[in-house]
Amino acid sequence: MPRETPSTEADLLLEFKSVNTYYGDLHVLKDVNYAIRRGEIVSLLGGNACGKSTTMKTIMGVVRPTRGTVLFDGEPIERLSTSARVRRGIAPVLEARRLFPRMTVFENLEMGAYTRKRGSEFNEDLERVYSLFPRVKERRNQLGGTLSGGEQQMVAIGRALMARPRLICMDEPSMGLSPLFVEQVFDIIQEINRQGTTIFMVEQNAAMALSIAHRAYVLQTGVVVLSGTAAELKENPSIREAYLGELQVNAAA
Amino acid sequence: MTTADVYLQQVINGTSLGAMYALLALGFTLVYGILELINFSHFNVFMVGSFVGLGMLELFGVEPNAAALTGFALIGVLVATFAVTMLASGLLGVVIERVALRPLRNVKGPAAMITTIGVSYILFNLVLLGVGADAKNFPSPLPSISFAIGGAVLRLREILIWIASLLLMGGLTYFVQFTKMGKAMRATAQDPDAARMMGVEVDRVIIMAFFLGSALAGAGGLMFGLYYNLTSYVIGFTTGLRAFTAAVLGGIGNVPGAMVGGVLIGLIEAFGSYWISAAWADVIIFSILVLVLVFKPAGLFGRLAPNKS
Known part of the structure; x- marks a missing residue:
């Protein structure tokens, strides 16, 4: 490898x-x-x-x-x-995931794209996250704090991807x-x-x-x-x- | 007047006062939600706001004995007065944050809260020095139209307060729920470190919380003047304390909670004054506060502190 x-x-x-x-x-x-x-x-x-x-x-x-x-x-x-x-x-996936507990999964993903303009790239990135994590798409209207640990980790990684980073930490x-x-x-x-x-x-x-x-x-x-x-x-x-x-x-x- | 009419009148009075308390309570809750700071200077930002509103009305030539305005002139004067009052109060809040609170941002303990009490006294004394201790007559541009609903009386000032507060609270809710900055505010309130990691400039979020909260307090101050037809340098403490109670009642840090809490406090004041005595209004309000804190310390809708998860 x-x-x-x-x-x-x-x-x-x-x-x-x-x-x-x-x-x-x-x-x-x-x-x-x-x-x-x-x-x-x-x-x-x-x-x-x-x-x-x-x-x-x-x-x-x-x-x-x-x-x-x-x-x-x-x-x-x-x-x-x-x-x-x-x-x-540079985008982080934080220790213990740290989703915003009272924001929806979609809003958490939006926060990942906070530094970027909303446009076609946002939608592409969103589709990419949804295709990597179909579960995240299913849960998109649920509050971050209500997900299981594993689902939260998927959202946390998706949130980092929404920044379209070159480096994920x-x-x-x-x-x-x-x-x-x-x-x-x-x-x-x-x-x-x-x-x-x-x-x-x-x-x-x-x-x-x-x-x-x-x-x-x-x-x-x-x-x-x-x-x-x-x-x-x-x-x-x-x-x-x-x-x-x-x-x-x-x-x- | 039948009992039903009297109750209806208390509902009219209580919701008008309550809308004003709600606007003021939102400022406590916005700042607390983000900084976990109880901002006592907010009391007197409200008071300054009522004087800015008074100044604006005088500038427009609205005087106690002048003819009431109608039509577009009335709407224009009201919109301009609200806009300037809210802008000035909002900027005052931003200046307070920048000058007095930001230098203490990383100081642990009650230093920042005590500073807000100090700022509150500075504003209080500046206004006392500037306009004197007498209560000032607050002219109203509103024509004295009233509607009789059974035995109860609904005046134009109450309708104005309802409409203005609904617009402002609706606007704030939209801002917090749907705009990028509003979402950044919620994210920062829920987890400031994680929000910073998303690229949120937390200082800008804090400035926005002070601006919005103070602008709403200014609108509340203007409504106070229009409702009671007077203003004075002392109005900040009594009204501010009731509004603070409203914020705690709804669950401090919780935006809809502050709105509901404000209206509840207004209704409690109106009915308490009717059933017992106006002199007992504060006793009733603070007794209810004590009961809420004993049985539901996080307020009716919860969220005493941001859950850091």
């Missing part, structure tokens, strides 16, 4: 260059470097409080790096507002979903990727993440300790022990 295309500057969609992020005195990301190429699914693995969510917040502009640069499509974006980043083509897409839904969601993520959208995904479920990712980074207490193709990482003994092993123990319990 990993692509053998050589990496050049023009291939890079998102880049972290020596990014350092602080919460007050707490140093969260320490000289972190990522390079995500167009068309890839890249997964970010790590335990609790390792800086995964901070990475997502740094990409979306909720947290600003103290030092270092974030490049999107070759241009620095670390000073831009969240809104400006969404306009440039997913924070824990499998969290709280039944194994059946996790399979479905990951199939859809691959399908979206095949249709041309780059995906950067934070995921606790390392086995699942490595099964669809082209490459992955491993973050530990704010430092990238390992990176490589998904195939390489799956074979790496320390990964097997720390992430894949741990998961099997959880599954058995």
Whole structure:
């Protein structure tokens, strides 16, 4: 599955260059470097409080790096507002989905397209979301808060697609979903990727993440300790022990 | 007058007062829904609005002894007076947000709420300084036409208040339900962080909430003047507190709740004044508030705080 295309500057969609992020005195990301190429699914693995969510917040502009640069499509974006980043083509799938509970599914999708003009493209995007998720179409007049977790995740992914993004940042897409839904969601993520959208995904479920990712980074207490193709990482003994092993123990319990 | 006539009269009076309370309650609810802030300066934005309306009417030459206007002249004066009053009050709300509240946006605790009390007192004293302590006669451009319905009397001022409030509340409902900005306001009220991630500029949503709420309060202030034929620098506190009660009664943060709560408070005031005594109106209103808070703390229609899910 990993692509053998050589990496050049023009291939890079998102880049972290020596990014350092602080919460007050707490140093969260320490000289972190990522390079995500167009068309890839890249997964970010790590335990609790390792800086995964901070990475997502740094990409979306909720947290600003103290030092270092974030490049999107070759241009620095670390000073831009969240809104400006969404306009440039970065859309989030938020942790725990975060649908607007008292808005309908359709209105939630509209919110995903908030930075875009309403027109024929909106309708195309809507049709695309409905064809990827027929269930979302069925539920379009229901309030977001009344859906099951899996349905909410479909709407959350659809909402991100409505921004017509070049990069989707997913924070824990499998969290709280039944194994059946996790399979479905990951199939859809691959399908979206095949249709041309780059995906950067934070995921606790390392086995699942490595099964669809082209490459992955491993973050530990704010430092990238390992990176490589998904195939390489799956074979790496320390990964097997720390992430894949741990998961099997959880599954058995 | 039969008992039925008297009751009908209380309904006429109560719904007129209630429409005014509802307009004022909407401002509390819009701002609370988004910032979880009780904006006490809203009381006196309402009061300033009634003086802006008074100034506009005087500008149009409407005076206590002048002949009443009719036809297009009447409609023109009313529309212009409402428009200018609402615009001025709305801008006052935006200035208050920008100058006094935005710098405190990320300060936790009651600092912002206490600031709104301070702003309220500043407005109160500025108007006292500017126009003096006497109640001012509020001229009405309306001809004194009234209709007898049985023994009850329906005057033009009540019809005006009903029509204007229905238009304003209908307009607000349309805005919040169907426009892009309105949807952004609802999304921000439900989950501000997620709304920001969709690209919503939350500062603009907050400005819009203050503008709309304050503009509606200004319209309410103008109605107060037209209804009671007077205004004064003190009207903000009593009326504001009743409207705030209306917002809590309907479930603060809930837009339809504020509308229903306002009308209920107006009816309670009218019937309470009739059955017991006008002097007891506030006692009745606040007793009902206490009962609601004890038995249904989130108000009749719920939503005490945005559900962050």
